Amino acid sequence: MNAAARHLHGFEDPGPRCEAQRDTVLTVHALLPPILDASERAHPGLVAAFGLLTLVTLSRSFAHLLLPDGGAQSIATIPLEAFGPAAADAVVFVFALWGLAQALMGAFYVVALVRYQALIPFCLLLMVLEYGARVAIGQARPIETASTAPGAIGNYVMIPLTLGLLVWSLTRRTAQTDRM
Secondary structure (H helix, E strand, C coil): CCHHHHHHCCCCCCCCCCHHHHHHHHHHHHHCCCCCCCCCCCCHHHHHHHHHHHHHHHHHHHHHHHCCCCCCCCCCCCCHHHCCHHHHHHHHHHHHHHHHHHHHHHHHHHHHHHCCHHHHHHHHHHHHHHHHHHHHHHHHCCCCCCCCCHHHHHHHHHHHHHHHHHHHHHHHHHHHHHHC
16 A cells, blocks of 8 residues: 555654654554455454354344244243243243344354454444443342352353453554554
């Protein structure tokens, strides 16, 4: 990429810039590229790991959408039988809505995986935020369950996993941007 194109796309500022400003711009561009190019390919290991995380997201979403109890009792061990019928139906309804939200995020992840791999760092940031928020919400608004739900344990695994992948993806993208 020539100097004019680098400036046009935000990779280079003709004026003086301190190192911290430059690093911030490079990190922002690594998360949200100024030009979304379908020809940019991510590292195969990152693609494989992100593909597995996408599969987990889609699997969870379909469980919440398709299971009769939305996974509320059968997976999350929420004692639906302790609720009245209307309350139990409301919980199942909310789980289905959650499944829909996960399916939409999963669809976005599939687009990044298949077509726009430059968006994988941004998708990983969304995952880190999602799992972190799950833990925070679980601490702030705990609910009674018959046993520890698999998702409650999985959140603590997914936070460092997605954070590590995010750092790896940003390191690679920033290094690629530096070479331009």
